[in-house]
Amino acid sequence: MDRIKAAVIGYGNIGVCAFDALKESGDMEVAGIVVKPKYLDKLQRELPDYPVVDSIDKLSKVDVALLCIPSVLVPEEAAKILQKGINTVDSYDIHGENLVNMVKRLDSIAKEKGSVSISGAGWDPGTDSMVRAIFEIMAPKGITYTNFGPGMSMGHTVEAKKTPGVKKALSLTVPKGLGFHKRLVYVELAGDARFDAVEKAIKENPYFKKDETHVIPVEDVDRLMDNGHGVLMERKGVAGKTHNQQMEYRLKITNPAVTAQVMVCAARAAMKQKPGSYVPLEIPLIDYLPGDRWEIINRLV
Incomplete structure (x- = not known):
């Protein structure tokens, strides 16, 4: 099976961790790194074995782009890349209506171009939203x-x-x-x-x-x-009618590393969805994981 080719857009804290996480993923590979022109020479010297460019158009083949950029830049950048028919994943962290409205705008572009967008794919609002949903399933x-x-x-x-x-x-x-x-x-x-x-x-x-x-x-x-x-x-x-159900979920993490890891898993999940724009909560958990469906079920259920 061909590996998923993922481009890293931006090479700050999250971008560096996304690069590392991709290299550790057996079913994915780094298609290239996209940075601003002023960073090109330095990064090309540091990473001679990988394409480092200033535009995603200069990469030969990209299945999905990881947008490791500030949240305020995500709406415009995601729209441009989805227009090219390339899937996108971002860790947009502005909660509530801002996120919902962006997902709605990107949905029409993605469906028109046959691409997939997953937004808010970090640990919050990403995986934390999944836990909130589990809490509500158990205690509506x-x-x-x-x-x-x-x-x-x-x-x-x-x-x-x-x-x-x-x-x-x-x-x-x-x-x-x-x-x-x-x-x-x-x-x-x-x-x-x-x-x-x-x-x-x-x-x-x-x-x-x-x-x-x-x-x-x-x-x-x-x-x-x-x-x-x-x-x-x-x-x-x-x-039901039984009160006093108490639940707790605690996390202590290195922020950019976990954010990037969730983005990489969401990139895998993006390849399994129909065209459109999603948040992590909407996607089956099993789609984030590599491997055979039945092996995963046997291991985790």
């Missing part, structure tokens, strides 16, 4: 609380870095309990930037404005960096 009535952290939020860190006057940034998510969080944003200021202006801009950013946010100036952000993260999900609900 009740409340699920999702508590993130403590740990580095990649999406929030990217947004903080984009703030005018910020040289480097790190955004930590700290759980307060019952699904509430606060953000600790450590910033290294650029030049003569004013801290009060930077603080105001970060707190007004849609990524931060809904949560309690503390912006803290530091001399060296790199000394604080740690890609660890986690989640604690709790549900208390009702099964």
Whole structure:
């Protein structure tokens, strides 16, 4: 059976981990890496055995593209690649209506071009949404609380870095309990930037404005960096008419590694779906796994 040819779009924290995960997957291979022109020479020297290009059009054969880029760039990039008839997988992490509306827009493109898109394929909203669904299957009535952290939020860190006057940034998510969080944003200021202006801009950013946010100036952000993260999900609900069903799911992970691994498994699943746009919750779990159907069932059921 031919291996699935996957391109890595972007080579930051997630892109590097996606590259590693693909190399560890027996049924997949790296079709190439797509980066901005300014990174080409350096990466071509570092990875001489793999095609490194500045456009996916320069790769010979791509079945699926892993969009390892900031979430705000995903809608446009996914649409362009789906138009080429290439499947896409992203880890879009802006929850709620933003994700739903993007999936709806991409669905019409994917169906027209015979391609497949899977959006939000990280650990949250990706695999965490599957666990939330399992909780509701077991206890249809009740409340699920999702508590993130403590740990580095990649999406929030990217947004903080984009703030005018910020040289480097790190955004930590700290759980307060019952699904509430606060953000600790450590910033290294650029030049003569004013801290009060930077603080105001970060707190007004849609990524931060809904949560309690503390912006803290530091001399060296790199000394604080740690890609660890986690989640604690709790549900208390009702099964049938029986109350007090309590469930708990806890995760402690290295954020980009697990995000990338889920994306690689979603790339495999994308090859098994009908044309259209999906979120991970909609796809049969068995489609994410390599191997024979009956062997998987025998091992896991």
